[in-house]
Amino acid sequence: DSMYSIWQTGTVSAGQQYKLYKRAYTKALMLCRPKVGWVYNCYATRSQLDDLDGTYRLLHSDGTLGPEIGKIGLAMGEAVTLIRTGDTPPPDTAAPIISGIKVGNVASSSAVISWLTDEVATGTIEYGPTTSYGLSTPAPNPATSQEVTLLGLSGGTTYHYRVTAMDAAGNRSVSADGTFTTQPSSSGGSPSPTGYIRHWAALGPFNFADGAGHNTDYIGETTIRPSVGDTTAGKTWIDYACFADQLDLAAIFKPSDYAVAYLNVYVYSDRARTCQLRIGIDDAGKAFLNGALVCNIPAYRPSDPDANIADVTLQAGWNQLLVKAENLTVAWTLYARFTDMSGNIIPELTYRVDQATPVEIGAAKITVTISVDKTTAKVGEQLVYTVTYTNSGTAPANSAIVRADVDPHVRFVSATNGGVYDAEANVVRWNVGTVAPGASSSVQYTVVVK
Structure with missing residues (x-):
């Protein structure tokens, strides 16, 4: 079994800060034992409480007061100050401490900036091409961990930026100036060494x-x-x-x-x-x-x-x-x-990533012409048809199939290049594979006049 408590050697004192630590449960030392459904934790030992003169409350780092000694709700590791019940809490004059500033996902027109504060605070990124900044984007909500995406940036440009943070008491802090450079515009460049598109x-x-x-x-x-x-x-x-x-x-x-x-x-x-x-x-x-x-x-x-x-x-x-x-x-x-x-x-x-210069996505365009070796023929005579196909488009025609309808007054005899006759549909089909842009080729089939 385990629980949380404010723990130190000696006694707890008013005006001192304590942090919440996890500690093995020992009935003789703890003020109370957490139960299922409680949102509170014990914060001091019975012997420490006996050393206090009067009752005390917790002052959280954001300036809010907790309940009197007994069952309290704290986050793991939260710093609190013990003050005497009835005393006026000291004013909050400490500005948020900004740390962990990171710039990531820098593209030609966007970048992401994140940071941390030691207390809940609002945040804003000021940015621009000089240290005068001139532009700003706020974080969405007060928090201790913030992230802002800057949009509408110019490609290939060095930007200056700084973070401002303000707590509930109005204390404001400002980070040092930082810089980042956006990617050049209108280029996708090369992928990563492993080929992934970035x-x-x-x-x-x-x-x-x-x-x-x-x-x-x-x-x-x-x-x-x-x-x-x-x-x-x-x-x-x-x-x-x-x-x-x-x-x-x-x-x-x-x-x-x-x-x-x-x-x-x-x-x-x-x-x-x-x-x-x-x-x-x-x-x-x-x-x-x-x-x-x-x-x-x-x-x-x-x-x-x-x-x-x-x-x-x-x-x-x-x-x-x-x-x-x-x-x-x-x-x-x-x-x-x-x-x-x-x-x-x-x-x-x-x-x-764009078409700053024309990027033509090609398309295949197959045209088919059919010619015959005779202009007239008698019953029983053979005719040889030549089917010519051409890709006049700008992209390959993949898995192309060429077909020719057979005249109902003739009987199919044979076809070149693997042509297959479909008697039910009365057509000849050739699977010609890929036809490159500008390529042209021909196939033939032979019939007999009925």
């Missing part, structure tokens, strides 16, 4: 408290081609860069519970290649490549690296990867990368 255009959060987020299209998922700064569904695409392989979406999107966000990046491949898209999302989501759904993750799970693998084809030139990330509660994270079919990174790939 730089995205991001949009959100969208609320899905109704539970229908996975199947709700909030932005036009198969057709949108966004850039940083664009507005979609009333929200602005921001530049999000992370210095770890695992993206922490909860750090930039608030609220993060029951929420959906989108991340977009443009991928340049030096040639058409079959490869793998490897994704891990906490909790669920989808991935679209060049407007086509290539990975569907409906089950809610942790974001293990490479948890979901989809075989995909990157076209020569620019490609678009759009990821939809959904979160229920707590952690909201993402891993994403392209690898070859053996799981190795592809160093030839480069990335952009």
Whole structure:
């Protein structure tokens, strides 16, 4: 059995500070024993209480008074002062102590700053290109741990910042000046050494408290081609860069519970290649490549690296990867990368987060022409048809199938290049695989006039 108590050798005294520690329960020494359902803890031994003259109360670090000696509610390790009942608490003149300032997730247009205070306090980040600052963003609520996301920053710019904190008594403290430099604009750069994509255009959060987020299209998922700064569904695409392989979406999107966000990046491949898209999302989501759904993750799970693998084809030139990330509660994270079919990174790939210079997402365009070797023929004579197909688009046509309708006045005899005749539909089909942009080829089939 165990309990909490204020503990020191000797006696407790008015005006002194004590901290709450966990201590093994010993009936002879403790004032009282915690019971199931109590929100209080013992704070002194019976012998220590006997040494006090009169009754006492606790003065918490935030200036509030606790009850008289007896059952009290304290947080583990909280500092309190013992004062005599009826005495006026001394005024709070101590300003909050600011510590643990951190700058993270610095992108071209955003950054996240967090800090701690030794007491509950409001907080504000002042920032700007000089020590005159000029801009400010407040923390959402009074607390001892704060985090603020700065948006609308300029790319490739050094910013000065400082933290201000104020407690309930109006005591104010200001941190020293700090600096950070945003990422250059309009570039996705290279991925991490392990191939994970760390730089995205991001949009959100969208609320899905109704539970229908996975199947709700909030932005036009198969057709949108966004850039940083664009507005979609009333929200602005921001530049999000992370210095770890695992993206922490909860750090930039608030609220993060029951929420959906989108991340977009443009991928340049030096040639058409079959490869793998490897994704891990906490909790669920989808991935679209060049407007086509290539990975569907409906089950809610942790974001293990490479948890979901989809075989995909990157076209020569620019490609678009759009990821939809959904979160229920707590952690909201993402891993994403392209690898070859053996799981190795592809160093030839480069990335952009916007279209500051035109990023053309190509499309295949197959045209088919049919010619015949004779203009007239008698019953029983053969005719040879030539089917020519051409990809006049800017992207490969993958798994292409060419078909030719057979005239009902002739009888099918044969086809070249593995063509298959469907007697019921009276058509010939060829599975020609991938047709590269600008490529052209021909197949033939032979018939006899009835």
